[in-house]
Amino acid sequence: MELDLLLKGFGVVFQPSCFGLILLGTVSGVLIGALPGLTATMGVALLIPFTFGLPVHQGVGMLLGIFCGAIYGGSISAILIRTPGTPAAAATVLDGYPLNQKGEAGRALSMSIFASFVGGFSGALIMTFASPQISRVALQFSAPEYFGLAIFGLSIIISISGNSIVKGIIAGFFGMLISTIGLDPMAGYPRFTFGFMDLFEGPAFIPTLIGLFALSEVFKGVEVLYKQEAVKAVKQQLLPSWTDIRKAWLTIVKSTFIGTFIGAVPGAGSDISAFVAYGEAKRSSKHPETFGKGEITGVAAAEAANNACTGGAMIPMLSLGVPGDAVTAVLLGALVIQGLQPGPLLFKDHIDMVYSIFAGMMTANLLMFLVGIFGIRFFVRIISIERSLLIPIIFLLSIVGAYSMRNSLFDVGLAVVFGIIGYFMQRYDFPASPILLSLILGPLAESSLRRALIVSHGDFTILFTRPISLALILLAIASLITATIMQLKLEKRMLAENAQQPRSGS
Amino acid sequence: MxxxxxxxxxxxxxxxxxxxxxxxxxxxxxxxxxxxxxxxxxxxxxxxxxxxxxxxxxxRGKSRPCTDPFNIKDPGVHRAIISLLAVILYCVLLNSLGFIITSAVYLFGLMYLLQRRDYLKMAAVSVAVTLLIYGIFNRLLDISLPAGFLG
CATH class of the missing domain: 1.10.287 (Helix Hairpins)
Known part of the structure; x- marks a missing residue:
């Protein structure tokens, strides 16, 4: 790590305008995370247009703030109203809500912000150390290695397919087919453009995302008018007690490493990392029976891991140009809009920018800690906002966001089409995240495969004779097999649970 | 399912x-x-x-039962379909009527679908939110949204 570069990065980040925007991003992030129905992915996608006019480091800093804040914010509603504000906080519900029922919401919330900060900040530190090293290795990568990397990332689709592998894979293939729309990356031949000039560059990324992740939620929200659980009065506590910290610190450290590692695996995101860390905390606990009934280390494990995951997910995004999870996939899109192409060359050409991203990430986590501690009273109140106000606002931001990318009404139509597709997919249990992942990894897989085969004159063995690409392909196969086995087990268990408790209304 | x-x-x-x-x-x-x-x-x-x-x-009958069956008679499904069709209409009218009018009307409709019935407040909120977002984008971010016949 180049210390002077990092210091320079902090110099940029601590300029009042940049610092203010990171703070603004963090506050909006926590808010977005805390509001059920607004995820981190949606938040970043919806707020990207607000960063268009800003200088690069300010815009990116604000988005990093949203990212870190939202992952923490999800835990607030998980603990208080049993609804994870973001998927990343799903594991936090398991022990956070029982603690709330025992009247210990303040204790759970303070542990959540503490663990989130330790996890998030350490994840950012690991990112600062690891990314330059990885980018150095990646400079040697050529087409076969990138193909291996894309395939490895795509193999993760199985683990994020929700409750049906077949549907997850269908969504993945569908997403990759969408990514082939537009001019063919090698020969420039227009594919599946249906005569629309606007589709020559492929369906614009941000409008597609906004459709799939934000507009679809609007339709869903109109359909299901669910009543939110009322928030009980919270006895406030700024920091966890010394006893709680002593009890949980080992779990927090372990979960931080688990979270960062899983984040760094292309494709796997903070929801998975939280569950894995929670499982590990339960497995290694002397009293596993207390988990699920209000165990404070359960909250610590989930929150340390999902926030550590943010730093982890940035590692492959910055150093390889392959996003670690759904949110970094959107961030990648935002960086490209700002004229920065993540990947090993970013470290060569824009090293100052890279280090201000590192500094920005650490600052965002620090601000998240302060905002979390001192703003909790405000956030507790805000999660009770009526959905009949929230949904129209999401709608309007979606439309404006889709439009403002290219000042194009075509893109608004595109977002609406994907919103409708997303709504029906969600309705019938087709997961949307595989589409997002394949939109980014599909073109990478195609162009690197074709480039590799030009080099080898059509000989496919080039993919298996170079050590790194072989290792990545083997990893992909291993991950496919283990993920399939795990998923099938999960599906079986869910089927059994369904049979046990026949339909409970809705 | x-x-x-x-x-x-x-x-x-x-x-x-x-x-x-x-x-x-x-x-x-x-x-x-x-x-x-x-x-x-x-x-x-x-x-x-x-x-x-x-x-x-x-x-082969192996599909998992749907947690939330699509019932065409369900009022929720009606609401979703209405909002969906209305969005298509919204896109069609956006260019000619302009962002402010179409959005304010759509937001009002959306709140109605979401079972709000305090019409005055609904009207005030839809106009205010639309104007706010229009203002932020037009003035602060220099992104001109379709003005329609007003422009």
Missing amino acids: KKPDIFAGILGLLIAVYVIYSAYHFPEDKVLLLGPSFFPTCLAGGLGIFSLLLLAGAL
């Missing part, structure tokens, strides 16, 4: 067939060896196989 799975399976198959058929007519690439049709054809093959799996599972 039998019917939707059958429907989705058939739709997937149709898309696969369409892609393979049109990719067949893409030009071959003698220099690059793998032409523009190679990747889409592989993907469509994969989509086809898994759509068949989904279809076969559904026909």
